Amino acid sequence: MTTTFPEGFLWGGATAANQFEGAYDQDGKGLSIQDIMPKGIVAPPTEEPTEDNLKLVGIDFYNRYAEDIALFAEMGFKTFRFSIGWSRIFPNGDNETPNEEGLAFYDRVLDELEKHGIEPLVTISHYETPLNLAREYDGWTDRRLIDFYERYAKTLFERYGKRVKYWLTFNEINAIMHAPLMAGGILTPKEQLSKQDLYQAIHHELVASARVTRLAHELNPDLKVGCMLIAMPTYPLTPDPQDVLAAKEAEHVNYAFGDVHCRGSYPGYFLRTLRENGVELNITDEDREDLKNTVDFVSFSYYVSVCESAAPDKAKGQGNIMGGVPNPTLKASEWGWQIDPVGLRIVLNDYWDRWQKPLFIVENGLGAKDELVEVDGVKTVVDDYRIDYLNQHLYQVGEAIADGVDLLGYTTWGCIDLVSASTAQLSKRYGFIYVDRNDDGTGTLERYKKKSFDWYKDVIATNGGSL
């Protein structure tokens, strides 16, 4: 295609500390909630870390970061998204002072990125609340988390603020609705969590996000802070107005998070939800002021679209971690995630129309089982299915840019194979780089380039012209 991607478009890949660093207790790191979630969100957490938890070793990025970043550079990455392990910096979350060894690790990562001219994109909190904050405070249900998070973010801005321009406050902040432990560090089991506590936790995260946005701007007006949402276009299952309304209401659940981040206050439909659920939020005057610190850009993950129906008997499907009714017109991945490239163009247009803020796609990709084979004596994976998936999605991204959407960049999820968030498997692979590690923990941790490695390299080199 003739490329529509603007000059300087930030092509790259995305990761999260808990899913690939490993080294779970190295150099003073404290435990995070992920260290007791060996099965992701499909089974309850354990009391203590257990050997079957693949995240404890991950893919050992902690010790192999230089080699991995060199591979990203070989693909031509312009940006690399990674998160900082909160409990690497503040082992218990509520410590007064940070762990210098943890801070030094990210200095080294930034050194490597700089060496290769790759722009860092940092998530401050990606599903890795320090375990102590979960145990002692029940995570974000407690207002004190706002202060702990602010102290943590301030430490990061002061240390890395001259080297990192783009920051994301909370990964998929709306995921807390469905996965309160993973996204909110809340140990109270989901079924027992009251709506009052859930919405109060949401409020605390939103205030924390706004506060650190202000802080970043105060420390350095050039810093760009974004929110990060799970984007999931929701279509009515039929043209019945009741289904259309049901779809709109489902979208509102997600829009609320972006609306607060972009408009600085709660929208009316959200307040209605609170009223109808008997929730009385504790919002201080200071909170209201804090929320006015809106983000510079909106980032999001995109994997699936879903349908919604007003009929109570419609079977719920399995889209990302958010549920929804399956769309009869779409095919699904091996994990049941429905594949909808056009949905990405729809989301881009919707978000741009709604918020008029630059957008950033910071996750997209296909989780699939890969087979390592030998081609001309070289070990690789012939992952045409992944190339096909990404090509179709990126084609739609190009169309959205032609529609007038302001898009900063695109980072594929799990540019190197890592541990899945929802199921904690390694066999659910997203990468351009295969990592030899299996679900039972065996493997050499060697890296191999997949066929998609060269494909993506070409896409970047031609700024989307090869799509």
Ligand code: BG6
């Ligand atoms: C997003 C998360 O939900 O999707 C990532 O931000 C996650 O952490 C990604 O890995 C893919 O989901 P999964 O469950 O296949 O790893």
